[in-house]
Amino acid sequence: MNTGKAVGLISWILSLIVAAVLVLVISTIVYLRKPEIFYAKAVEANRWQPKTLEKDLPEGRKGRLIKFGYLLTSESAKWMGPMVKNPDMRFSGNNLACKNCHLDVGTRPGSASWVGVVDRFPQFRGRENKMGTIEERVNGCMERSMNGSALPVESHQMRAIVAYMEWLGEDLPEEREKEFKGFGKIKIPETAASPVLGKAVYETECQLCHGENGQGIWLTDSTKGYLYPPLWGKDTYNHGAGMHRVLTAAQFIKGNMPWGQATVENPKLTDEESYHVAAYINSFERPMKENTDDDFPDRKLKPVSTPYGPWEDHFSAEEHKYGPFGPMVDFYQSKYSMTKTK
Numbered sequence: 001m002n003t004g005k006a007v008g009l010i011s012w013i014l015s016l017i018v019a020a021v022l023v024l025v026i027s028t029i030v031y032l033r034k035p036e037i038f039y040a041k042a043v044e045a046n047r048w049q050p051k052t053l054e055k056d057l058p059e060g061r062k063g064r065l066i067k068f069g070y071l072l073t074s075e076s077a078k079w080m081g082p083m084v085k086n087p088d089m090r091f092s093g094n095n096l097a098c099k100n101c102h103l104d105v106g107t108r109p110g111s112a113s114w115v116g117v118v119d120r121f122p123q124f125r126g127r128e129n130k131m132g133t134i135e136e137r138v139n140g141c142m143e144r145s146m147n148g149s150a151l152p153v154e155s156h157q158m159r160a161i162v163a164y165m166e167w168l169g170e171d172l173p174e175e176r177e178k179e180f181k182g183f184g185k186i187k188i189p190e191t192a193a194s195p196v197l198g199k200a201v202y203e204t205e206c207q208l209c210h211g212e213n214g215q216g217i218w219l220t221d222s223t224k225g226y227l228y229p230p231l232w233g234k235d236t237y238n239h240g241a242g243m244h245r246v247l248t249a250a251q252f253i254k255g256n257m258p259w260g261q262a263t264v265e266n267p268k269l270t271d272e273e274s275y276h277v278a279a280y281i282n283s284f285e286r287p288m289k290e291n292t293d294d295d296f297p298d299r300k301l302k303p304v305s306t307p308y309g310p311w312e313d314h315f316s317a318e319e320h321k322y323g324p325f326g327p328m329v330d331f332y333q334s335k336y337s338m339t340k341t342k
Contacts, residue, residue, distance in 0.1 A: 193279035238287040246279050250277075
């Protein structure tokens with residue numbers, strides 16, 4: 001082989017090596033940013049469904065941790081509440097399950113689903129006036145909706161709950177993320193919410209499941225909690241919970257109730273009906289959370305429908321609980337250039 005051919009062959013080989021390296025580097029970068037591109041069977045976004053234990057639970061330690069998170073959130077009273085034999089393991093203070101608000105064990109759109117939620121943290125929270133972790137958010141529910149105490153951040157229970165939430169959000173298509181965020185929306189009625197009007201809605205649409213006295217119905221195996229949860233009284237969320245705000249409750253109710261009949265895409269109740277029945281439900285006594293005066297250090301960030309003070313305005317406690325909320329929304333927009341939606 002003459003010198004010219006040898007040089008050409010070497011140049012060609014070097015070019016192939018450089019090209020291969022470039023392809024490898026680019027592929028690695030793309031994989032780290034968008035691993036789904038490399039999946040053999042990429043699921044079309046419109047066909048994607050949240051995972052289920054029956055079909056998708058991984059094997060080994062990861063699977064066991066996820067399943068425990070599922071049990072903690074679907075049978076909360078049995079695994080970390082009043083029914084736990086070991087008093088040191090009792091963290092939730094009522095017999096609700098997390099799934100009573102985060103419906104279908106955190107997978108149902110329009111009910112503050114956990115699908116994709118971990119990816120939204122750290123997140124600024126006005127109630128604490130700081131960036132918060134997913135663990136702090138879980139403990140907010142433990143202390144308010146569950147009327148209990150915070151889970152130790154490094155506890156097996158906390159790690160299991162977060163593992164379950166992370167698993168639900170794996171492979172979530174970007175274009176489906178918004179679908180699983182928060183609750184549905186309502187247009188805030190111009191009038192105050194009326195417990196009297198809400199009672200009529202409750203008797204027609206809610207009483208069959210939650211009972212005339214709002215105390216719900218237990219599952220046949222009562223160790224697993226409620227089939228339909230209580231809405232007021234001693235065994236439900238406390239007054240510091242987000243669901244005690246009429247506007248938040250109305251959003252949840254419109255998108256999900258009556259159970260089995262409504263969805264966030266196809267509600268049964270109107271904005272007004274949801275609004276009034278939320279007022280009726282929240283007109284009754286419930287557990288009181290301590291130290292709520294410390295909530296929202298920057299009081300301007302407090303939702304207008306927060307029914308406990310102090311507030312950064314001149315409106316009464318009655319108005320903050322039942323409205324009308326339009327004048328409050330206008331006040332914060334005018335004085336502080338803040339747009340309030342609840």
